Amino acid sequence: MRGKVPRGHFLERIENLVGVGIPDVLSIYSGAVSFVELKAAARPKRETSKLLGVHGLRPEQVNWHLRWHQFGGRSFVLTRDDAMGLYMLEGRLADSINDMSVATQRELSIASDWIQVFERLK
Numbered sequence: 001m002r003g004k005v006p007r008g009h010f011l012e013r014i015e016n017l018v019g020v021g022i023p024d025v026l027s028i029y030s031g032a033v034s035f036v037e038l039k040a041a042a043r044p045k046r047e048t049s050k051l052l053g054v055h056g057l058r059p060e061q062v063n064w065h066l067r068w069h070q071f072g073g074r075s076f077v078l079t080r081d082d083a084m085g086l087y088m089l090e091g092r093l094a095d096s097i098n099d100m101s102v103a104t105q106r107e108l109s110i111a112s113d114w115i116q117v118f119e120r121l122k
Helices: 059-070 091-097 102-108 114-120
Strands: 009-013 025-029 032-041 074-081 086-090
Touching: 032 059, 059 074, 059 091, 074 091, 086 091, 086 102, 086 114
Parallel strands: 032 074
Antiparallel strands: 009 025, 025 032, 074 086
């Protein structure tokens, strides 16, 4: 993600430095604060299979995203698979992301390339 950052965006990796469940990256652009959880996944053979499954969000991470959203904060889960697919989902969906198939993540993704990712973080 860092190598793709356009001018004007501030990113800070914060995983495990602040507290349990808080996402990996803090993003600030013109005062807009967002948090991004980064995930890497092996794309399953079938589009109907879960993309993350047991390697997805931990319960503490799910709870953090849902609570942050409840208080009006913006957060995202950004998954890149081994076939270079990119899926950016809103943190408010955290409680169902682990169970989502590849097809569902693709359908609900609000960004599928780095330009779109950073546009969403504005």
